[in-house]
Amino acid sequence: MFRRVLTIARKELRQRARDRSAALLVVVAPLLIAGIMSGALSGTENFHYRLGVVNEDHGAAAAAMLRTLHQPALHGVIQLVELDDRTIAAHEVASGTLGAALVIPAGFTSSLRSAAPVRLEALTSVNDSLAASTTVAIARTFTAQLDADRLSVLAAVAAGAPRSQLAALEHRVVRWRLPLGVVRTPAGAHPLTAISYFAPAMAIFFLLFQVTFTARSFFVDLATGMVDRMLVAPVRPTELLAGKALAAFTFCLASLTIVAVTTSELFGASWGAPLPVALVAVGMSLVVACLAVLVIVTARSQRQAEGFGSLVAFTLALVGGNFVMVASAPPLLRHLALWTPNGWALRALTDLSTVGGGIGQVALPLLVLGGFALAIASVAALLAPRVVRR
Amino acid sequence: MRALAVTGVSLRRVLRDRRSLLITLVLPILLILVVGGSIGGTARFKVGLVDVGAGPLGARVAAAMSRASDITLTRYGSLGAARLGLSRSEVQAVVALPSGLSTRVAGGGRVLVDVLSEQSTSTQRAAAAAATSVLERVAVQLQAAQFAAAVQHAPYATALAIAGHLAATVKVVAVDTHVVQHVASSLPLGFGDSAPTMLVLFVFISAMSGGAMLIEVRSLGLYTRMLAAPIEARSVVAGEFLALLVVAVGQSALIVAVGSAAFGVSWGDPLAAIALIAVWAVVAAGAGMLGATLFATPEQATALGPTLGIVLGMLGGCMWPLSIVSAPFRMFGHLAPQAWAVDAWTGMLARHDSLVRIAPQLAVLAGVATVLLVVATRRLRHTIA
Numbered sequence: 001m002f003r004r005v006l007t008i009a010r011k012e013l014r015q016r017a018r019d020r021s022a023a024l025l026v027v028v029a030p031l032l033i034a035g036i037m038s039g040a041l042s043g044t045e046n047f048h049y050r051l052g053v054v055n056e057d058h059g060a061a062a063a064a065m066l067r068t069l070h071q072p073a074l075h076g077v078i079q080l081v082e083l084d085d086r087t088i089a090a091h092e093v094a095s096g097t098l099g100a101a102l103v104i105p106a107g108f109t110s111s112l113r114s115a116a117p118v119r120l121e122a123l124t125s126v127n128d129s130l131a132a133s134t135t136v137a138i139a140r141t142f143t144a145q146l147d148a149d150r151l152s153v154l155a156a157v158a159a160g161a162p163r164s165q166l167a168a169l170e171h172r173v174v175r176w177r178l179p180l181g182v183v184r185t186p187a188g189a190h191p192l193t194a195i196s197y198f199a200p201a202m203a204i205f206f207l208l209f210q211v212t213f214t215a216r217s218f219f220v221d222l223a224t225g226m227v228d229r230m231l232v233a234p235v236r237p238t239e240l241l242a243g244k245a246l247a248a249f250t251f252c253l254a255s256l257t258i259v260a261v262t263t264s265e266l267f268g269a270s271w272g273a274p275l276p277v278a279l280v281a282v283g284m285s286l287v288v289a290c291l292a293v294l295v296i297v298t299a300r301s302q303r304q305a306e307g308f309g310s311l312v313a314f315t316l317a318l319v320g321g322n323f324v325m326v327a328s329a330p331p332l333l334r335h336l337a338l339w340t341p342n343g344w345a346l347r348a349l350t351d352l353s354t355v356g357g358g359i360g361q362v363a364l365p366l367l368v369l370g371g372f373a374l375a376i377a378s379v380a381a382l383l384a385p386r387v388v389r390r
Numbered sequence: 391m392r393a394l395a396v397t398g399v400s401l402r403r404v405l406r407d408r409r410s411l412l413i414t415l416v417l418p419i420l421l422i423l424v425v426g427g428s429i430g431g432t433a434r435f436k437v438g439l440v441d442v443g444a445g446p447l448g449a450r451v452a453a454a455m456s457r458a459s460d461i462t463l464t465r466y467g468s469l470g471a472a473r474l475g476l477s478r479s480e481v482q483a484v485v486a487l488p489s490g491l492s493t494r495v496a497g498g499g500r501v502l503v504d505v506l507s508e509q510s511t512s513t514q515r516a517a518a519a520a521a522t523s524v525l526e527r528v529a530v531q532l533q534a535a536q537f538a539a540a541v542q543h544a545p546y547a548t549a550l551a552i553a554g555h556l557a558a559t560v561k562v563v564a565v566d567t568h569v570v571q572h573v574a575s576s577l578p579l580g581f582g583d584s585a586p587t588m589l590v591l592f593v594f595i596s597a598m599s600g601g602a603m604l605i606e607v608r609s610l611g612l613y614t615r616m617l618a619a620p621i622e623a624r625s626v627v628a629g630e631f632l633a634l635l636v637v638a639v640g641q642s643a644l645i646v647a648v649g650s651a652a653f654g655v656s657w658g659d660p661l662a663a664i665a666l667i668a669v670w671a672v673v674a675a676g677a678g679m680l681g682a683t684l685f686a687t688p689e690q691a692t693a694l695g696p697t698l699g700i701v702l703g704m705l706g707g708c709m710w711p712l713s714i715v716s717a718p719f720r721m722f723g724h725l726a727p728q729a730w731a732v733d734a735w736t737g738m739l740a741r742h743d744s745l746v747r748i749a750p751q752l753a754v755l756a757g758v759a760t761v762l763l764v765v766a767t768r769r770l771r772h773t774i775a
Contacts, residue, residue, distance in 0.1 A: 019689075020690075021687075021689055021690040021693045021694055022693070024693070024694060024697075025693045025694070025697065029697045029701075032697075032701060033700065033701060033704065036701065036704050036705060037704070039719055040704065040710065040715045040719055040723075041710065041714075041715070047513035047516050073515065073518075073519070074515075074519065076515065077515050077516050077519065090568075090570040093570050093571060094570045094571040096571075096575075112563070115560075115561060116561050117561065117562075117563045117564075119563070119564040119565065119566045120563065120564070120565045120566070121565075121566050121567075121568055122565055122566065122567045122568070123568050123570050124567055124568070124569050124570065124571075125569065125570065125571035126569060126571060126572055126573070126574050127571060127574060127575045127576065130435075130516065132567065132569075133434075133435070133459070133460030133520065134460075134516045134519060134520065136460070136523075136565050136567060137460060137519050137520040137522075137523035138519060138523070139565040140523045140526075140527060140565055141519070141522055141523045141526050143562070143563040143564075143565065144523070144526035144527055144529065144530055145526075146563050147530045147562045147563055148529065148530040148533040148534060149533075150560065151530055151531065151533075151534040151553060151556060151557060151560055152533055152534040152536075152537035152538065153537075154534070154556050154560060155534040155535065155537065155538035155549060155552050155553045155556055156537055156538045156541040156542060158538070158552045158555075158556060159538040159539075159541070159542040159544050159548070159549055159552055160542050160544070161538075161541050161542055169541065172541075173537060176533055176536075176537055177500060177533075178500075178526055178529035178530070178532070178533050179495045179499065179500050179501060179529055179532045179533055179536055180495070180500075180501060180503055180525050180526065180528065180529035180532065181500055181501070181502045181503065182502070182503055182505050182522045182525060182526075183502045183503070183504050183505065184505055184507065184518060185486075185504045185505065185506045185507075186506070186507075186508065187473065187476050187477065187484075187506050187507060187508040187514070190477075190508075191479075191508045191514070192477065192478065192479045209693070216689070303407070306692075307412065310412055310413065311412060314412070314413075314417055314420075318417075318420050318421065318424055319424075323421065323424065323425065324424060324425055325479060327475075327478040327479045327480045328436070328479055328480070329424075329427065330427055331464075333424065333427060334480070347478070350477075350478055351474070351477065351478070354477035354478065355474065355477045
C-alpha cells in the first residue's frame with residue numbers, strides 16, 4: 001500500500017515542481033514579502049525621539065529636572081536638545097523636528113514653597129502621541145518626589161505637628177524617598193522583531209495556498225480521467241488521497257525549510273532552535289495536507305474546491321494572525337487565534353524566537369497541531385468513499 | 391452596445407464565481423475589522439501587572455494604572471505568564487508587585503518593585519517609564535502617610551487617611567500639555583486607517599484576480615468564437631475593461647458604505663473621494679487587464695496576481711504607514727501607485743484635503759492608469775485577434 005502512496009506522491013511532486021507559479025507562491029513570494037518587511041520595518045521596533053527642553057527657570061529644581069532627563073535609563077529613548085526659546089521649541093515640535101518639548105517656566109523653583117506651584121508645560125504634536133505621553137510621564141516622575149515632600153509636610157501638620165516646626169519639617173522631609181522604588185529588570189527574552197514574526201507568518205500564509213493547489217490537482221486528474229484509471233489499477237481511494245496528502249506535506253515542509261533558512265541568513269530572522277522549529281513545521285505541514293484532503297472530499301467540482309481552498313486559507317490567515325501581530329491585538333482576537341492551527345504554530349515559533357528553549361517549549365502547540373491534523377483527517381477519512389462515487 | 395453586452399456577460403460570470411465574490415466582497419471587510427481592531431483607537435503603552443499578594447496597595451496601583459491615559463493594562467496571574475506575555479509582545483513592560491507590599495509600606499519601609507522590560511528595546515523602556523510614573527504618583531500619598539506617622543507617632547492608617555484627604559485639595563506640580571501641531575500627517579488609528587488602505591489594496595488585488603477570468607475565456611476559445619460574430623476586437627476589449635471597472639467601483643462603494651455604517655469611518659470631501667475611487671478603479675482595471683495578457687494560465691493569474699498586489703500594497707503603505715519607514719524606502723515605495731492613492735486618502739482623512747489639494751496624487755494616478763490602459767488594450771487586442 002505504502003509503495004502505491006509513494007508512487008502517487010512522487011508523480012504529484014514532479015508535476016508541482018514543473019509548475020512555476022506554485023514554486024513562486026510557496027518559496028519566492030514569502031521570501032519577497034519577508035524581505036520587504038525586513039527593509040521597511042527594521043528599526044521601527046525601537047521608539048526614539050528628540051525632546052526639546054526650554055529652561056526659563058535656571059533654579060535648583062530646574063537643574064534637578066535636567067539631571068532626571070539625563071539619567072541612563074532614558075538613553076536611547078530620548079535625545080535631549082536644550083533650547084533658549086519656547087517659540088522655537090513649539091515651531092520645531094510643529095514641524096516634526098522634535099517629538100515633544102518640555103518648558104520649565106520662570107519662577108518654577110521658587111513657586112514650590114507656595115500653595116500654587118508653577119506648572120511645567122509639555123509642547124506636543126498629534127503626530128507623535130507616544131513622544132507626548134512619554135514626555136509627560138518623565139516630567140511626572142520628577143514632580144512626584146516634589147509633590148510627596150510638599151504633601152508630607154502638610155500631612156504632618158494636619159496630624160498634629162505644630163506649624164512653628166514647619167521649617168524643621170521641610171528640612172527633615174528632604175531626606176525621605178518615595179516608599180515605592182523601581183528596579184528595572186531585564187525581560188529575560190529576546191525582543192520579538194517584525195522580521196522574526198512576519199517571516200514565519202508569511203511562510204505559513206502562503207503554505208495555506210497548498211490546500212487549493214492540491215485540491216485543484218485532484219480535480220484536474222478527475223477531469224482527465226486519471227483518477228478513474230488509478231482506481232481500476234487497483235488503487236484504493238484512501239491511497240490516492242494519501243498520495244496527494246503526502247505530496248502536499250513534502251512540498252509544505254520543503255517550503256518552510258527554505259523560507260526559514262533564507263530569512264535567517266539573509267534578513268536576520270530568529271526562528272529558534274532547529275529541532276523544535278522543524279517539529280512545528282512538520283505539525284503545520286501535516287495540518288495543511290489534511291486540510292487539502294478534506295477540501296478534495298468535500299468539494300464537488302474544481303471551482304468549488306478552489307472556493308473552499310481560498311475560504312480556508314484566508315479565514316485561517318485572518319484569524320490566526322498571519323496579517324497582523326496577533327499578540328498586539330485585543331484579547332478577543334488573541335483568543336480567536338488559538339482556534340486555528342496556524343495561530344498555534346505562530347505562537348510556538350514566536351516563543352522559540354524570543355524565549356528560546358527546546359522541544360518542551362513547543363510540546364503543547366505540537367499536541368494541538370497533532371489534534372487538529374487527527375480531527376481533520378478523521379472527517380476526511382469518513383468522507384473518502386465519496387471520491388469513488390464521482 | 392456590443393461592448394456593453396460583453397460587459398454584461400462578464401459581470402454575470404463574476405457574480406456566479408463564489409471564490410471571486412469572497413475575495414472581492416467578504417475578505418476586505420474582514421480585514422478592515424481585524425486590522426482596524428488590532429491597531430486600536432489611540433497610541434498607548436501596553437503594561438502588564440502581576441499582583442501576588444501585595445494587599446490593598448495592589449488594588450490601588452491597579453486602579454491608578456487603569457486610569458492612566460497613556461497605558462493599556464493587562465493583568466497576569468503569575469510572573470511566568472507575565473514574562474511570556476512580554477516575550478510575545480502582548481505587553482511592553484510588566485510591573486511585578488511583591489507579596490506583603492502593603493504591610494511593608496505600612497511599617498514604614500521602602501519597597502523595590504520590579505519593572506520588567508527589555509533594555510535593548512527603547513519602546514519597552516519608554517513603556518517602563520510610563521509605568522514607573524504611575525507607581526511614583528501612587529507613592530506620593532504613601533510617603534506623606536509614612537512621614538506624618540513617623541513625625542507624630544500616629545497610626546499609619548490614620549496618617550494615610552489624612553494624606554488622602556489632603557491630596558484631594560493640595561495643588562500638585564502639574565504638567566500641562568499644549569498641542570502645538572493639530573494637523574495630522576497620518577491616517578487616524580483604527581478603522582480610519584484600515585478601511586481606506588484595505589480599499590486601495592483589495593480593489594487592486596480583485597482586479598488582478600479578475601484577469602484570470604479573461605485568461606480562462608481566452609483559453610476556452612470564446613474570444614475567437616466572438617470574433618466570428620460581427621463584433622470587433624476593440625468592442626470585446628472595451629467590454630472586458632468596463633466589467634473590471636464596474637467590479638472595482640462596486641467593491642469600493644461597498645467598502646465605503648460598510649466603513650461608514652459599521653466602522654464609523656469618515657471618508658472626507660465627497661467630491662475628492664469619488665474622484666479618487668474612480669481613478670483608482672481605472673488603475674486597478676488597467677492592471678487586471680494587463681495581467682490577463684502577461685500570465686499564461688488562470689492558475690498563474692490567481693496565484694501571482696494577488697501576490698503582486700500584496701507586494702505593491704506593502705511598498706505603497708497599505709500594510710503600514712510610509713511615515714514610519716526610512717526616507718529611501720519611502721521614495722522607493724512611491725514607485726507603486728498604491729502609495730499615491732494612500733497619500734491622497736491620508737490627506738483627505740487626516741487633513742480634510744479637498745479635490746484641489748489631492749490633484750497632484752490624482753494626476754500621477756491618472757498617468758499610471760493611462761499607461762496601463764494603453765499597454766493592456768494593445769496587448770489584449772493583439773491576443774484576441
